[in-house]
Amino acid sequence: MKSALAVERLQELVRIPTVSRADAATTEWTEFTRFAVALRKLYPLCHSRLERETVLEHSLVFLWRGRSSTEPSVLLAHYDVVAASNEGWKRPPFAAELSGKGEEQLIWGRGTLDNKGSVVAILEAVESQLEAGLVPAQDIYLCFGHDEETNGTGASAIVDLLEKRGVKPIMVLDEGGAIVDDVFDQIDAPMAVVGVAEKGTATLRLTVDQQGGHASTPPRLPAAVRLAQAIVRLNSRPFASHLTPTAADLLRTLGAHAGGFTGFLLRNVSWTRGLLLPILVRKSSELAAMLRTTQAVTIIEGGQATNALPERVSAIINVRIAINSSLEATLAHVTRAIGDQRVRITVESPGEPSPVSPTTGLAWELLRSTIEKSFPGTIVTPYVQNGATDSRHFTRISRGVYRFTPFAMAREVRDTLHARNERMLVSSYLDGINFYRALIASL
Ligand SMILES: [Zn+2]
Numbered sequence: 001m002k003s004a005l006a007v008e009r010l011q012e013l014v015r016i017p018t019v020s021r022a023d024a025a026t027t028e029w030t031e032f033t034r035f036a037v038a039l040r041k042l043y044p045l046c047h048s049r050l051e052r053e054t055v056l057e058h059s060l061v062f063l064w065r066g067r068s069s070t071e072p073s074v075l076l077a078h079y080d081v082v083a084a085s086n087e088g089w090k091r092p093p094f095a096a097e098l099s100g101k102g103e104e105q106l107i108w109g110r111g112t113l114d115n116k117g118s119v120v121a122i123l124e125a126v127e128s129q130l131e132a133g134l135v136p137a138q139d140i141y142l143c144f145g146h147d148e149e150t151n152g153t154g155a156s157a158i159v160d161l162l163e164k165r166g167v168k169p170i171m172v173l174d175e176g177g178a179i180v181d182d183v184f185d186q187i188d189a190p191m192a193v194v195g196v197a198e199k200g201t202a203t204l205r206l207t208v209d210q211q212g213g214h215a216s217t218p219p220r221l222p223a224a225v226r227l228a229q230a231i232v233r234l235n236s237r238p239f240a241s242h243l244t245p246t247a248a249d250l251l252r253t254l255g256a257h258a259g260g261f262t263g264f265l266l267r268n269v270s271w272t273r274g275l276l277l278p279i280l281v282r283k284s285s286e287l288a289a290m291l292r293t294t295q296a297v298t299i300i301e302g303g304q305a306t307n308a309l310p311e312r313v314s315a316i317i318n319v320r321i322a323i324n325s326s327l328e329a330t331l332a333h334v335t336r337a338i339g340d341q342r343v344r345i346t347v348e349s350p351g352e353p354s355p356v357s358p359t360t361g362l363a364w365e366l367l368r369s370t371i372e373k374s375f376p377g378t379i380v381t382p383y384v385q386n387g388a389t390d391s392r393h394f395t396r397i398s399r400g401v402y403r404f405t406p407f408a409m410a411r412e413v414r415d416t417l418h419a420r421n422e423r424m425l426v427s428s429y430l431d432g433i434n435f436y437r438a439l440i441a442s443l
Helices: 002-014 031-043 044-051 116-131 154-164 223-236 245-255 260-267 267-283 284-291 327-338 362-374 426-442
Strands: 050-053 060-065 068-078 106-108 136-143 171-180 193-199 200-209 292-304 312-321 342-347 377-383 401-408 422-425
Touching: 002 031, 002 068, 002 106, 002 116, 002 426, 031 044, 044 116, 044 422, 050 154, 050 312, 060 154, 060 342, 068 116, 106 292, 106 426, 116 136, 116 401, 136 154, 136 312, 154 426, 171 377, 193 245, 193 362, 200 223, 223 292, 223 312, 223 327, 245 284, 245 312, 245 377, 260 267, 260 292, 267 284, 327 342, 362 377, 362 426, 401 422, 401 426
Parallel strands: 068 136, 068 171, 171 401, 193 377
Antiparallel strands: 050 060, 060 136, 106 422, 171 193, 193 401, 200 312, 200 342, 292 312
16 A cells, blocks of 8 residues: 555654754764665655755755746755654654554654654655656745754755745745644634744843852842842733734634634624733633743853852843844843843844735635645634744745644644654644645646
């Protein structure tokens, strides 16, 4: 059976531990080479009929020439994965073991969801369409980054290359939202959430410097306490929620499928927002994150000795900037909330929110109708993504950047992203291949 072979190929590729590490010197680049060699063997038509090149040695770009080059598309995914050790895994992370039967069958392993599963599903779809003799109407690029997980430069280098060649994709489809049925309790039907924008991700550092001294004679306000005060103040003044057009789109879509008073509030969100937003923010941290900038303390540092006052203490604040806001506005809020000039605020890594891709027009309609056909009964809705992906670089050359992974991901499965026991339903993987097949045929 053909799908059994598709599963075997995914297993073979998950078993190659293409782990990207923040320190490139400790990354096992031979595994990345091994992965590329395995692709060549597993997808011979993709390699003989498509033009293939490598960017920064390990990112892969395939060009499938269509009958025309005027409206190209990009299918984007990354094949590096986050590190995993056997500890705490029910099945080893790089063994690609199968468990269960039929619709319940699972494939276990790092990268199945994020994001090797997509790389492989795309190649499966292209290979089978090549076998069927399909020639796409327009050029299709397959771009597979090698360092997304470490916020690397692979994707931006790919964009540099395409930009130089004057490629202006009408659609770029990257990882992102998925098919979910447990995010919005108002809705029973599965929903395909498609990221049309992503929040900015920035790191701020709060630092307090102070004369050190012996712990036996502390000043009234030691550096650590001043920092703690700043953190508490910041935490007690959350960013304001705003109803962006994307959030309004999402809420109206929910409203169209929800009954009762909630449905009424959602459908009429433009004038019920004053009542609705506070309820939503309280009810769901996922919805709350979509409506406002969020901030979280991730690292606190300071102190060298158990009996000495630290001369410097600092905290890292990870902020996710709402799409209608900016780093500048975020800094202004943080400065005001802390209200203490002796707490120095610096930006360690800046990241503005992305532009918002349209939810009208050819690319969106194509994506929406392909999702509806491939996953009958699924409601398609735009949303704002919290995490940063490689796709943000593509906003330089395309207005139609969408973030959607065509796999069903229930909460228990979503919770394994970047965590232990990452796994995917085999049926989801096969549905994903069919989705890419259909999308390719309509591009
Ligand atoms: Zn990813």
